[in-house]
Amino acid sequence: MSPIESSVFVSCISLVVIFTTLSTLIFVIKALVKWMPYVPPPAKPASSSDNAETSEHIAVIHSALAHYLKKAPNEIQITNIRSL
Amino acid sequence: MESYLAQSFSKIVGMTGFVAMTPGHFLMIAVACLLLYLAIWKKFEPLLLLPIGFGCLLANLPLSNMASDVEGGLLNIFYYGVKHEVLPPLIFLGVGALTDFGPLLANPSTLLLGAAAQIGVYSTLIGAVLLGFNLQEASAIGIIGGADGPTSIFLASKLAPHLLGPIAVAAYSYMSLVPLIQPPIMRWLTTPEERKIRMEQLKPISQNVKIIFPIASTILCTLMLPGVAPLLGMLMLGNLFRESGVTGRLHETSETHLINIVTILLALSVGGSMTAESFLKLETVKIIVLGLLAFCVATAGGVLFGKIMCKFTGGKVNPLIGSAGVSAVPMAARVSQKVGAEEDHNNFLLMHAMGPNVAGVIGSAVAAGVFLSLFGSPDPVSHAALQAVSLANPLIP
Secondary structure, eight states, X not given: OOHHHHHHHHHHHHHHHHHHHHHHXXXXXXXXXXXXXXXXXXXXXXXXXXXXXXXXXXXXXXXXHHHHTTOOGGGOOOOOOOOO | XXXXXXXXXXXXXXXXXXXXXXXXXXHHHHHHHHHHHHHHTSOSSHHHHHHHHHHHHHHTSTTOOTTOTTTTOHHHHHHHHHHTTOHHHHHHHHHHHHOOOHHHHHSGGGHHHHHHTTHHHHHHHHHHHHTTOOHHHHHHHHGGGGTOHHHHHHHHHHHOGGGHHHHXXXXXXXXXXXXXXXXXXXXXXXXXXXXTOOOOOOOOOOHHHHHHHHHHHHHHHHHHOGGGIIIIIHHHHHHHHHHHSSOHXXXXXXXXXXXXXXXXXXXXXXXXXOOHHHHSSHHHXXXXXXXXXXXXXXXXXXXXXXXXXXXXXXXXXXXXGGGGGSOOTTHHHHHHHHHXXXXXTTOOOHHHHHHHHHHHHHHHHHHHHHHHHHHOOOOHHHHHHHHHHHHHOTTOO
């Protein structure tokens, strides 16, 4: 077998091995995801007064942060805030 | 008195490196300065090209013996880490600790894109054989198409150690040029409609799946291809540190200090291997050209397979994420996002592209494992080391 033929043969064999290995991994992942589905964490019940207080906190932090960064409040966005 | 002074002066002059300078040294110092320039001023993979460039500089300053294998040069001692398969797997440990496999687990079919991009490796293998390299050398050159520096170094040190310097430089140089090489190919192979495809939001994955995946994939892949164990095993161990949640200190060390220290040692030893005798050859030019071919074909392979997946899924897959099937984490994924956003500013492909990007890391490690299984020979060094240990320890038969 010439070197060129060998290289083509090696390439074909290797591609088959790679696709087989990674396809097997796909089945493993699908099986794992099926057996252990994602369960969202229980949501924390929040009262209306809590919500109002949180909104107020966000507004205060928003304006303070905008002032600190020397930007207009509409130029920044706070996406998440959690109380400890 | 005068003759004594003249003799002393000529002796001192004879001891300096200037006298031993050859045109090869001059050229290699110029190459080192070019690498330093690209790293510092052009910001091309500076974390790697800077120490590689400086290692190259030190190795080519005559009489410094930094890269000497006879006099125990410092860079040659660092190189033992490459020769004995230590440093590239440790880089993979850090990469595993840094990488979130979530996007891959949420859309596992993207693993096929990582496999498809390996076509760049094999087309380059054939091209290298056509240019006169033997199969071992061609395999080491072809893996440049995997766009994975540590894998390239790992395989080159095993199959073609004399080509390590040019292969490492080509791999890292082209990795830094991914944002320039990939977009024209991606635009050429896709239509504006395809580039506008918005993909469904990825489903969240349970933590248990994230923990079990590195263990299961290590068992499976190592049993199928034992040669992948050093690279894939370390990648998955690093990821297990990250996901298990019980090894915070090890995770933090792997993703910061360890990977940084190993990067310095690896890059310096690669730079140290770039001596005039090993680098200034026609083969180097061929490797640089083949490396570019490898990257282009790998990108095209990923995009074309993305188009096939797009057809089969009824237009649910944006073919642009296929280009991220070459490793180069996370730069290739960012390129997919950028090219997609050129057509539609609100199209967010980054997380979808991270799936094939991570798959590319696994795919190139598997490709290296296949080459090692086909062409690797038992390492005499390991046997010698084992013998030394067994002689020292009477409990080992």
